Amino acid sequence: ANIHDILAKQELEFNDLVALLAATGDDRKALFEAAARTKAEHVGNVVYLRGLIEFSNVCRKNCLYCGIRLDNKEVERYTLSDEQIIAAARFALENRYGSIVIQGGEITSPAFTLRIENLLNEIKALSDGKLGITLSLGEQSEDTYQRWFDAGAHRYLLRIESSTKSLYNRIHPNDENHVYEDRLEALRLLKKVGFQVGTGVMIGLPHQTLEDLARDLMFFKEIDIDMCGMGPYIEHHQTPLYAERESLMPLQDRFDLALKMVATLRVYMKDINIAAATALQAIDKIGREKAIKVGANIIMPNITPGVYRDSYKLYENKPCTDESAEECTGCLDARITLTGDEIGYDAWGDSQHFGKKQ
Numbered sequence: 286a287n288i289h290d291i292l293a294k295q296e297l298e299f300n301d302l303v304a305l306l307a308a309t310g311d312d313r314k315a316l317f318e319a320a321a322r323t324k325a326e327h328v329g330n331v332v333y334l335r336g337l338i339e340f341s342n343v344c345r346k347n348c349l350y351c352g353i354r355l356d357n358k359e360v361e362r363y364t365l366s367d368e369q370i371i372a373a374a375r376f377a378l379e380n381r382y383g384s385i386v387i388q389g390g391e392i393t394s395p396a397f398t399l400r401i402e403n404l405l406n407e408i409k410a411l412s413d414g415k416l417g418i419t420l421s422l423g424e425q426s427e428d429t430y431q432r433w434f435d436a437g438a439h440r441y442l443l444r445i446e447s448s449t450k451s452l453y454n455r456i457h458p459n460d461e462n463h464v465y466e467d468r469l470e471a472l473r474l475l476k477k478v479g480f481q482v483g484t485g486v487m488i489g490l491p492h493q494t495l496e497d498l499a500r501d502l503m504f505f506k507e508i509d510i511d512m513c514g515m516g517p518y519i520e521h522h523q524t525p526l527y528a529e530r531e532s533l534m535p536l537q538d539r540f541d542l543a544l545k546m547v548a549t550l551r552v553y554m555k556d557i558n559i560a561a562a563t564a565l566q567a568i569d570k571i572g573r574e575k576a577i578k579v580g581a582n583i584i585m586p587n588i589t590p591g592v593y594r595d596s597y598k599l600y601e602n603k604p605c606t607d608e609s610a611e612e613c614t615g616c617l618d619a620r621i622t623l624t625g626d627e628i629g630y631d632a633w634g635d636s637q638h639f640g641k642k643q
């Protein structure tokens with residue numbers, strides 16, 4: 286089918302999604318233009334900021350692609366102190382970021398649940414409820430999700446990584462800590478508790494096909510997500526998946542495919558929040574801006590205290606690990622203005638998709 290016919294359809298089907306992801310030349314351009322139009326019409330040309338706080342690189346899991354996996358003995362482990370987290374939250378507030386994201390390795394213990402709960406209460410109090418709070422702390426029990434929700438977190442990010450079960454299994458160890466069905470169940474529970482739920486995938490994984498990615502997009506729609514964060518897979522030499530680097534497509538191609546995933550998702554799920562992933566910036570200095578041009582409306586500037594940035598290396602070439610948050614913020618406004626969008630300061634910038642369901 287002709288790309289313009291596909292883009293004019295009300296409901297995209299599997300074959301349409303594959304065709305959009307495969308688009309090159311003028312077709313690719315048409316996809317990007319359609320995504321930009323859809324974004325302007327359905328969510329507006331406003332980019333919302335989520336200050337990313339990398340809480341801890343301690344993790345109980347062993348995902349085969351991740352630089353901070355449990356069995357990587359070469360990373361120095363850290364966990365931020367309460368004071369450091371509060372200081373980062375205050376920084377976000379003072380710099381008029383509407384929200385923060387507290388992200389980290391997966392830690393599951395009653396003490397951890399309580400610590401996050403207390404922190405949430407404290408952040409809520411210090412910001413007088415002004416800061417939106419997103420969590421991304423892996424798979425937890427329903428009770429833990431509920432307690433964190435009750436303490437004031439209202440969004441949760443948990444990537445499915447790949448919705449193709451066989452591929453999910455290829456990139457995770459075959460043990461009771463890494464079960465595809467558990468990941469699905471976690472997403473269901475988060476929704477049940479009342480969170481705005483975000484998921485996503487890595488793009489350009491070894492053995493991943495365009496069909497896998499099209500199925501990922503259909504999966505997002507099926508479980509009716511409110512937010513999406515997806516970015517290129519970037520290999521890390523201290524991980525088992527590094528052994529499969531020969532089968533990867535070049536980084537630039539992974540980057541381009543990630544842009545097409547963002548654009549296709551924007552056309553497919555018009556009113557959700559889509560993040561311009563940090564991993565895009567690791568490949569292309571203005572990678573996030575390019576994603577904003579083709580449909581993304583969220584960026585997550587890193588506001589983790591500088592000294593720890595180097596230790597939260599999920600992949601190689603992670604940008605800005607040697608800069609402090611202050612230095613990054615100065616250029617944010619200019620960067621976004623260059624895309625033609627504006628920054629939505631002091632606003633939560635919740636998913637409009639979620640809003641409509643309430």
Ligand code: SAM
Nearest residue numbers: 350351389390391421423444517518519599600
């Ligand atoms: N531990 C939590 C979890 O896994 O959901 C949250 C933090 S985890 C570091 C956040 C995301 O980093 C993962 O969902 C994964 O998609 C991404 N990630 C990990 N290793 C990566 C790599 N080598 N390249 C690109 N993204 C990676």
Ligand code: SF4
Nearest residue numbers: 344346348351354390
């Ligand atoms: Fe841990 Fe998340 Fe990395 Fe998996 S992706 S090893 S859960 S930090």
